[in-house]
Amino acid sequence: MTAIIDGDAVASDVRDGLGDAIDALADAGQTPALATVLMSDDPASETYVSMKQDDCEEVGIEAIDIEIDPDAPAAELYDTIDDLNADDDVNGILVQMPVPDHVDDREVLRRIDPEKDVDGFHPENVGRLVAGNARYKPCTPHGIQKLLAHAGVETEGADAVVVGRSDIVGKPMANLLMQKAAGGNATVTVCHSRTEDLAAKTRGADIVIAAAGVPEMIDGSMLAEGATVIDVGVNRVDADNDKGYELVGDVDFESAREVAGAITPVPGGVGPMTRAMLLYNTVKATSRQTGVEVTLP
Known part of the structure; x- marks a missing residue:
């Protein structure tokens, strides 16, 4: 009999396993926070972002929703990322792809603070992965x-x-x-x-x-x-x-x-599993940034 690998069940186990880590952070006065930035009116992208926000709320991660007009200048997105990088209350940053054609997607990835890059796509984080010392796995x-x-x-x-x-x-x-x-x-x-x-x-x-x-x-x-x-x-x-x-x-x-x-x-x-590991990376990022040690599932 062929085994059907149930991603929903494994993802649920990961989310449940993050509970102790999130509780440990809470005991230290820290609440993980993930900022999602959407610069698109694509229905699929809107759905993906909404699902990620729901996942955050389910496990006790603060979800920060930022929407930017797709016709706005690229500088508006870049400035938003800079502001999030500087905000100590934001632990993870996710810019939903794709971005509009007039925005340089590689500049978006380079702009995110590598410590807050919970997608793991910043060039520094890619290099660390290749070197066998990943900060955050994609x-x-x-x-x-x-x-x-x-x-x-x-x-x-x-x-x-x-x-x-x-x-x-x-x-x-x-x-x-x-x-x-x-x-x-x-x-x-x-x-x-x-x-x-x-x-x-x-x-x-x-x-x-x-x-x-x-x-x-x-x-x-x-x-x-x-x-x-x-x-x-x-x-x-x-x-x-x-x-x-x-x-x-x-x-x-x-x-x-x-x-x-x-x-x-x-x-x-x-x-x-993709969504569950985003939560995992956000909790890991919070631990790294605050110095509060946690056990990850």
Whole structure:
């Protein structure tokens, strides 16, 4: 029987595990605070930010909601980030991507104080990750590590294929899997749009992490018997239902589950973990900034 890795359940465990750390901070007079900055009228971005704020309130993290007109000058966003950097009551800063075309997204990432960069995308934090001394692991790859550990999947000595090379998932995921550390020590192949014979690569893998943003590009014929499959993709495709669409991953779930030993669903797999690890990083940031030691789950 193929094991379905329940991201909702694991994320709930992470949130519950943060309770003691948040209580310890509260006993020391500290309340973690996460500022979310939205410069977009995209409904999906608005939904993501709202969900993150709800998550914060659920566990006892103060959620600071900042919205900037998408037509405002880029300087308004930069100045907002500068103000948040200088505010000692703000522990984490998240600027929801994408930002408007007239805003330099790399400047946005560089501008955030690395100590408050709870996404882990500032160049300094990327460098620390690559060097094996991460300040904050990016939320999605870190969440995937938690899912693999929860499912009892051994990464040490495993052959892992990461499909996708984005700065947000693919590159940091490959880096974490290859590092000489818990949740690492795998032999990692990174595949992408220029990879020849992708199926040959994925069929040789013990672990396949699909993060290319292409609906159902990986099916059961491309997997080894008993492989662990982590599906990061969230793609909207047309469907004959009331909404007119449905969400599918980068993996054809039905055919893959016939072959895989364990697999994440979409939705309910990686997505909840990304949000849970944002809370994790915010609590960690608060501990680092205040000097109050806590135990993280």
